[in-house]
Amino acid sequence: MCHQLHVRYVSTMRRSFMLILVPVQVLLSLLSPIPATGLTTSSSTRPRIAHKLESPPRAHIPPPPTKTSNKSTSTTNRNRNTNHTIIVFVDDHWYNLSEFRHPGGDEFLRRHNGQDITNLFYSNHWHPETIKGRVLVPTELNDDVAEALLPTTTTKRCPFSQPDPHSPLYKELKRKVKLYMDENEIPWRYQPTYRVFAVRAACLALCVIGRELDWDKMVCVTSALSYGFFTGRMVWTHVHNCVHNPSSISTPMRWWLEFDCVAVVSLWMHEHLTHHAETNTDSDPDVHYFSPLFDYLQIARDGGSSVKLCLAICSYPLLVPFMLTKSILHAVNNDPVVAQTGTSIWLAVLVGPLRFGLDILALGNDFVLALMTATAYIVLTFAATHQLEANHGTSSGDWMLDQIRSTNSVWSRSKLYSAFTGGISNHVEHHIFPQISNDVLVEIAPVVQEFAEENGVEYNSLSPWELMSRHSAFVGGGKSGIEVNKGEMNK
Numbered sequence: 001m002c003h004q005l006h007v008r009y010v011s012t013m014r015r016s017f018m019l020i021l022v023p024v025q026v027l028l029s030l031l032s033p034i035p036a037t038g039l040t041t042s043s044s045t046r047p048r049i050a051h052k053l054e055s056p057p058r059a060h061i062p063p064p065p066t067k068t069s070n071k072s073t074s075t076t077n078r079n080r081n082t083n084h085t086i087i088v089f090v091d092d093h094w095y096n097l098s099e100f101r102h103p104g105g106d107e108f109l110r111r112h113n114g115q116d117i118t119n120l121f122y123s124n125h126w127h128p129e130t131i132k133g134r135v136l137v138p139t140e141l142n143d144d145v146a147e148a149l150l151p152t153t154t155t156k157r158c159p160f161s162q163p164d165p166h167s168p169l170y171k172e173l174k175r176k177v178k179l180y181m182d183e184n185e186i187p188w189r190y191q192p193t194y195r196v197f198a199v200r201a202a203c204l205a206l207c208v209i210g211r212e213l214d215w216d217k218m219v220c221v222t223s224a225l226s227y228g229f230f231t232g233r234m235v236w237t238h239v240h241n242c243v244h245n246p247s248s249i250s251t252p253m254r255w256w257l258e259f260d261c262v263a264v265v266s267l268w269m270h271e272h273l274t275h276h277a278e279t280n281t282d283s284d285p286d287v288h289y290f291s292p293l294f295d296y297l298q299i300a301r302d303g304g305s306s307v308k309l310c311l312a313i314c315s316y317p318l319l320v321p322f323m324l325t326k327s328i329l330h331a332v333n334n335d336p337v338v339a340q341t342g343t344s345i346w347l348a349v350l351v352g353p354l355r356f357g358l359d360i361l362a363l364g365n366d367f368v369l370a371l372m373t374a375t376a377y378i379v380l381t382f383a384a385t386h387q388l389e390a391n392h393g394t395s396s397g398d399w400m401l402d403q404i405r406s407t408n409s410v411w412s413r414s415k416l417y418s419a420f421t422g423g424i425s426n427h428v429e430h431h432i433f434p435q436i437s438n439d440v441l442v443e444i445a446p447v448v449q450e451f452a453e454e455n456g457v458e459y460n461s462l463s464p465w466e467l468m469s470r471h472s473a474f475v476g477g478g479k480s481g482i483e484v485n486k487g488e489m490n491k
Helices: 002-030 071-080 107-111 118-123 128-139 143-149 168-183 195-212 217-244 251-260 264-277 296-302 306-334 336-341 343-382 399-405 415-421 427-432 438-454 464-477
Strands: 087-090 093-096
Touching: 087 118, 093 128, 093 143, 107 264, 107 336, 118 128, 118 264, 118 399, 168 399, 168 438, 195 217, 195 343, 217 251, 217 264, 217 343, 217 438, 251 264, 251 343, 264 306, 264 336, 264 343, 296 464, 306 336, 306 343, 306 464, 336 343, 399 427, 415 438, 427 438
Parallel strands: none
Antiparallel strands: 087 093
């Protein structure tokens, strides 16, 4: 009996792997390396978004560059420009961070080389002014020198006035939250484990064994549903936290995540950080996820309809392929690392069929159940977090207030629901404090909510059904004429 099962299993594995590997070999023989591509923008307008530098290190800081407008100097600098040159834009000034040794690694800086990181710089540090004085100011560049060092494909510029990225109100909230965490000894940095991988592997193994030994069908179904659930939840734990804090993930775990999640960490990073920097503005990629079928910003401006609601209902089950496609397109056009190397795209194209093929092999017909469960989980915990009628409008002039207005938490003080959602249900807290691990956002929710009430700021905390009901009303027939936020401050 055991011998027959073994022969049957090996035969099935061999056939399945051939079906997966043959198309991959064909792709390898036909496809040529992806060229470095991107958006070339005019050098006469102002830059645009990016990410963080953690707590100020006592590291080597390069001496200030000579400020000169000499043409030959610019030409020389351009000729010496390499992939190691990193310059960023903060508060209307360029800074050369090529020799800066960031304590959290340089991945964020490399992925935003030549771009405006103002909003992300201030939101990802507890004391950004101190870091600016110690790290940025000594490396300031004149515009002509900066122009010579700019990457030619992915420079992004902001043609509008930014809201105040670090208002007195924001500083005070940071002070209160940091004090609360210190007093209660709350570890705010993400601490990953391999536990979720072990749980998912167990679900997968149980499904395979149950099918091969002809166990009750419900064993396989339950295992597949559990595998889908834990896969979806991992998006808001390991993957999401890695996007915000890549240095918290060990190198082996990072490589495993890139395989397990088909390069989503590298491809999603710039796109997701752009969403954080410019939430619910025209520059926010998330409002255009399902374009051209429907666009959240267009719905806010022109009103929803039953047709758009039907399109949303049909599109949400396909969120995973939508996200992967949009992330690849965004990364190619905006992420200097992806634009220059194309490595992550190759990984997605070549590893994707193998990765999904392994799940199909293990789960069989139950693969669809697992995929739909993971997708439903991601949709229900994410799709409506910014898309209600009340989340749209022109800027208040205060970046933090704009984040609170455009974001919704769900049962913000429920630790049980926070555990279920991987912490992403405390979405208001996440957008104000993106450097804090999702696991502990529920701990600071009372501080944030009480601060909002004290200062007359509306804090959106809804039940899951309230959120989905209001989201459906927004997409399906919300009032039109909302003056959407295009990035300009109120005049």
